Amino acid sequence: MGVAPRGVKFPNTGHHHLLIYVDLPSSDQEIPSDRNHLHFGAGETETMIELPPGKHTLQLLMGDDMHVPHNPPVYSRKITIYVR
Numbered sequence: 001m002g003v004a005p006r007g008v009k010f011p012n013t014g015h016h017h018l019l020i021y022v023d024l025p026s027s028d029q030e031i032p033s034d035r036n037h038l039h040f041g042a043g044e045t046e047t048m049i050e051l052p053p054g055k056h057t058l059q060l061l062m063g064d065d066m067h068v069p070h071n072p073p074v075y076s077r078k079i080t081i082y083v084r
């Protein structure tokens with residue numbers, strides 16, 4: 001799987017979406033864009049985020065040029081972090 005910016009249609013590419021404290025969204029429609037669904041539409045592969053203290057879950061989900069998950073969806077394991 002390659003990384004391409006949003007709007008760029010190229011086989012087997014997409015851009016990252018970081019899901020914070022939510023489950024995977026429906027795989028047949030556009031990934032929501034809000035505080036719990038961050039889009040990295042410029043093709044970023046790293047970031048810094050600030051989270052309040054406490055327990056959080058993080059998961060990556062690839063989306064295509066239209067922000068829709070691939071078929072089948074490409075996603076990471078969900079991890080749990082504790083912010084102090």
Ligand SMILES: [Cu+2]
Pocket residue numbers: 006015016017031039040041063066067
């Ligand atoms: Cu997106």
